[in-house]
Amino acid sequence: MHSSDRDRAVLAALVFAVLFSQVLLYPGVATLVAALGADATGSAFAA
Structure with missing residues (x-):
């Protein structure tokens, strides 16, 4: 894996982590x- 490929993978993981935490x-x-329209009481994200 080249350095630029690694940099892209790290950046992609960082962006995903930030957006997912948001x-x-x-x-x-x-x-x-x-x-x-979903049931808010049954949602794992609405705890």
Whole structure:
């Protein structure tokens, strides 16, 4: 694996981690889940 390939993989992992943590830590996720029509009480993300 070349250095530039490794850099791209690290950057992709970092971007994914930041975006995924934004989803998990979103303060209004229960409201968002309910607005999209799912049962907010049964969602693992709306705990």
